Amino acid sequence: MQQMMTSELVFIPSPGAGHLPPTVELAKLLLHRDERLSVTIIIMNLPFGPKHNTQTPSCTPRLRFIDLPCGDSTMALITPKTFLSAFVEHHKSNVRDIVRGITESNSAQLAGFVVDMFCIAMTDVANEFGAPTYTYFTSGAATLGLMFYLQAKRDQEADDVTELKNSVTSELNAPGFINPVPANVLPEVVLDKEGGSKMFLDLAKRFRETSGIIVNTLQDLESQALKYLLCSSNEIPPVFAVGPILNLESKNLDNGKTDEIMRWLNKQPESSVVFLCFGSMGSFNEKQVKEIAVAIEQSGQRFLWSLRRPPPKEKFEYPKEYDNFEEVLPEGFLARTSSLGKVIGWAPQMAVLSHPSVGGFVSHCGWNSTLESIWCGVPVAAWPLYAEQQLNAFQLVVELGLAVEIRMDYRTDTRAGGGGSGMIVLAEEIEDGIRKLMSDDEMRKKVKDMKEKSRAAVLEGGSSHASVGKFIDLVVNVTI
Template identity: 55%
Template sequence: MTHAELIFIPSPGMGHLVSMVEMAKLLVDRDPRLSITVVIMKLLFDSDADSYTTSLATTGAAARIRFVHLPRGNTNTLISSGNFRTHFIESNKPHIKQVVAELADSASSTRQLAGFVLDMFCTTMIDLADEFGVPSYIFFTSSAACLGMMLHLQSLQDEHRMDITEFNDTAGELDFPSFTNPLPAKVLPSVVLMKEAVRPFLEHTRRMRATKGIVVNTFEELEPHAIRSLAGLGAPVIYPVGPILNLKGETKMKANSGADDIMEWLNGQLPSSVVFLCFGSMGSFGEDQVKEMASALERSGHRFLWSLRRPPPKGKVEIPHDYMDPAEVLPKGFLDRTAGIGKVIGWAPQVAVLAHPAIGGFVSHCGWNSTLESIWFGVTMATWPLYAEQQLNAFELVVELRLATEIRMDYRRDFKMETNVVMADEIEGAIKKLMEEVNGERKRKVEEVSEKSRNALVEGGSSYLSLSRFIEDILNNMP
């Protein structure tokens, strides 16, 4: 039996790595003819990739998935520049070429290089796949609606000669084929509104069109309109195979993370009584905003579990850390006054928390992985996006799909742009709305979509069948 060897190249960062590895596990579990080499590029401040891949070595799939860790990249380039990621990935090309060359040399009559599966930001590696004479596929870690947005913007720029960054000054709404509702310009990702960043960003989109196919971490029942719209936007074959989630354990269950303590506290709460606030691995807020959030939580009267992280020093891109003592940024006496109803924590075991029956609502940054997890567990969200495409996700959740309530859809806190502080009244109102409609229409809708997300993955489900088509195409397109 000939083994088809795939090269997986995730973008640096745990959010991209974890979903891509889960995808690799799905593939090798489904078909014994597939083997996968995951090549990992690491930023200096990203310390979790090593422990994460080590933890996978004990799983059953490990026999046909291997990890190659590249040397940590030099991140002296101005990290806040819009082109940082592009330069960093490009600088790793020679290392990756060497890894693949060694693999190709060692391939035997039973193992054959079958193709590259590239993260949406690694399209420069298509050149390497071409050099080795194998096809490229894209793994798109966000929504089908986001992919549609990128394809549409790229054609506006290339075919209609529009300056996309001018949308930054637009207060109005825009028509995008992947959305049924007009899209407010204010929810476009920052990267398309910045002159130095928009070109490399849309270059990825241009290159995606030339691949054999795009695997999207979504499912047909969640985004039927967006998925249908992609063919008309000139996309190659689309494989919706989601939700691809890491449900079997957190990526960094540290001994000192207090996970047991968190779960014990939740065990003592009534069903659907707790609002969970968590903003992803890169999410944090300044002190003024933290005080408004604290005031809102206290006044709302609802039970809460709040993952509060310390922002990195200004101008530095680092993963936020836990506070030694959160009292230093919280209003005086807040922890004492709320001791009976709330718990302030650092890092949170998000999957375990969302799965807990005590959770009634989730105040989220709307990262796509978190969005899919929340849907999977049937937890209604309140949107508080921070960076990347999260504003777009928030719009899709609130307006398109009506699965979430809004704190803000256009809040942003990234390298170049920061929105004003959201005041306590606004946050309090949204939390009350979120928690007081536990048996309402939105909650019923989320539970319905939750069931569909599970059905999509089982034998005969839409994502199951889509993955089968993808495997078939890999084997048919082998050189």
């Protein structure tokens, strides 16, 4: 029996921990929904950071991974200023060779490229093959809408958003938001006068050239932003809100750490534990760690704290594990809080948030973490660190009422040893945020409601389920 010719999508994720997992999950979802599709995910590896498990179950034979090695020539590109653009350019020839092999095979027909928001330069390779490019935007629709809005203001009105840098009073009436957006929660790169702003808004310009944009969000969560994105007068490609895209069955090789954490959580009362975790790049300097510890102890709250060592100054690396937490925590802290809490290194975040004993989440508000907290119905105390997290925090606290604020405008430099901005949030402020997080019943009710909506969205008849179907119809009807 002759094998059916499939429509092949080439996925190109960014190499960050917040980008590859949702890319894999989107690919698996598409393959589950339609047997006419096949997917190749090309992974551009970094020499540092967590290794991701890309093993797929036997039920997804139409999914394959191709790892591109990271040699000395790649390492030379890893500098803060040129990292992403140079890194992607470096890999174009490798991607070109892989795709040529796909087009020359008899088992699949190239249907398009699905490229991460930061890999949009790979559109050039797709164009060489006459293939459409679809952007996978792994942040929220409000951030995407803000990018388009600011890019249009720059190119059509010569408006320079970097003039708002360091302003504490300026606000933007951005169309994807209900409330005016304070300048101090805009992504730092948008305000960068040294080329970062131009680079970032040029991404939006290239998004406009693509055949569609997939966004990891849902209609009920970001209705205002999606209304703006779907307005035809804005000259934005078709937008598909397909989220939440989450890895609900994460399997990690963690030497039993997850089991140990789960055993501890099993002993705690329902909704009694506050979970502090700040993402794959999140860390704090010693002074800030001590303020957090004092806040936790003074709150008297049960806690699970994921605490990790900052990378060396000016090194582009992920945080590491501490050999001994006592070297950074206040003297006697672990002994005094042993009956109430547990300090850990790496955390199995989704498993923790899913546990019934967890009642609150002190979070950096990365988009994946935001979606996970909503899916699990756990309210957030917002403490953003970098990237678009301040904007996500503003959405959660001000726009949606799904979070309380610890410090919405906090910023750190992930390449400067954690807490590199010089900002220190004092213990009193952190303690106040934790107390509000664990006692605000109205917010908890809103979060539970959004939890139900997020789960309904991905079921048959839900808004995200329908968007996935529309995207598949677009893909399989393309003939190259």
